Amino acid sequence: MNLESTMQSVVAQYAKILYNVDIEANQIQIQKTKREFEGDITVVVFPFAKLARKAPEVAANEIGEYFLEHNPIVSAFNVIKGFLNLSINTSFWLETLECIHANQSFGHAYIEEDAVTMMIEYSSPNTNKPLHLGHVRNNLLGFSIAEIQKANGWKVVKTNIVNDRGIHICKSMLAWKLFGNGETPASSGMKGDHLVGKYYVVFDKEYKAEIKELMTHDLTEEEAKKKAPLILKAQEMLLAWENNDAEVRQLWETMNGWVYAGFDETYKQMGVDFDKIYYESQTYLTGKSEVERGVAEKVFYQRDDSSVWADLTPDGLDEKLLLRADGTSVYMTQDIGTAKLRYNDFEIKKMVYVVGNEQNYHFQVLSILLDKLGYAWGKDLVHFSYGMVELPEGKMKSREGTVVDADDLMAEMINTARETSMELGKLDNCTPDEIETIARMVGLGALKYFILKVDPRKNMTFNPKESIDFNGNTGPFIQYTHARIKSVLRKATDLGIDYKAEIDKELQISEKEVYLIQLLSEFPAIIKQSGEEFSPALIANYEYELVKEFNQFYHEFSILKEENEALKHFRLVLSESIAKVIKTGMGLLGIEVPERM
């Protein structure tokens, strides 16, 4: 029970006593008092002043008086318009801090044995090219919301559906076969996914050349695209794949193997992982049988050309194709198949798909289809939809080669972090290993924080330079603050200061310190809200506010030099609690915080 909800029910109770007004506790608005006013928390009186037919000021004053008489944690109050500002007893805040300090897993809900399962799908790459900036946003969001839901008491299964079959991978395979000269990751020294991606580009280049050549022979562009020998060969290869042609399958497995090794490295570097990976090659047939079941149950219908459709016009949408006339499956069919496999593998109560907003329509449809097929979680599946990431230079376009590769980006961030730190002489006393660890934490922290602090729905601009700035609302700034607090605590330990003992409840502390404790006490509510709204940004912005507040405090007050032992002790406890909340909060964003930097 936190202060806010306690206050809500108390105020509701008082309203009943004073005015005989019935109001739900959660209808009472409680907020933190703004800085420029006296007090700690504020009751917004307007709503029930109206019900009580009292002028807001009058009602606010009466409730304030009642508080003073009957509730010892309120030490003073003032009224401005319809806002009742209450000051809370210092001893209440001191007790609150002690609880926070003592609670090892502060902010985390305990996961019960019988907790329900939420499955979160994210990443979902194609196997014909390396991961790029768009995947970075996807992976970071997916991993972070999984962590947040765990903190909120869900059992979470992180999953990835790999699009390992289709014409795209055949293009890479074909180009490698024709132009590759047997090149392998080992022989070329290239990462596997990059090597395969290279041949995807080769295919595209040669294919375009063929189209151009054909167009000089009086073919339109459309015709040329369809008749170019390379595309015909690629389609042939896809067919051979579907028919289990041994040689094609062998090549497919080899090249996908290279790609997976490459992806693993990228995921590892990014710090994301999965509990269960599905492969499209294993799920697409299941989808077909599910669709056939739908036809049998008359949820879907078959046309004369034997293609299968779902009529979604009653839902205000179009008709949607599910199986082609030749019986092959489309994207939607695969998602249905994957859903069935997952349903069999886990007891899923909630399904979350982290997929870009260009697929909003697709998931609207999928939700309806799964519901019609009888999946309990179909109706309210969450499409966690996010916007595009752009660079300051403009949009990414694969054709113009302006795609930002995930591996390159991470390497660049780490390099910048290392260079900046070296320049500032911050790592002078570190071993090469320590330097690498810190550079990695800071570089990746900058990237992650910058991306996660933004509302996912919005398209955003990723500015590498700005993200790694050590000032402002950035990851490194928060990491740095954590390291500083840890440094103070180390020194305190060296000086033999004991800050595990109880805090003196009679201590006089400043408004700023009360504000910091109040901020800390809101942390669990922030995590809860982040979980409900699937919003890592909420946590990121909270972290920044906390750190900024602490920095001001830190400059205003000395900690170790304080003469008053009780006060010194209190400030150390406060600092340690803040460090704990920073670490926990950043952990929910998938960001590591260094002990020193």
Added chain:
RNA sequence: GGUCCUGUAGUUCAAUGGAUAGAACAAGUGUUUCCUAAACACUAGAUCCGGGUUCGAUUCCCGGCGGGACUACCA
């Protein structure tokens, strides 16, 4: 055309229907006997337009205008 998302300082981002719309970057001015100056303080600057609901609107509703995505027998 239809559907969905979005519009806040020069820029990048905030703001459960609440008080004088917050930060950061960029610009300008300061602060180092100091626990990490990779810090802190100060100055200047914004809700696309028009209606409506409300004691009160950046937020909710309606209508414009601008940006993006989707609207494939591609995935």
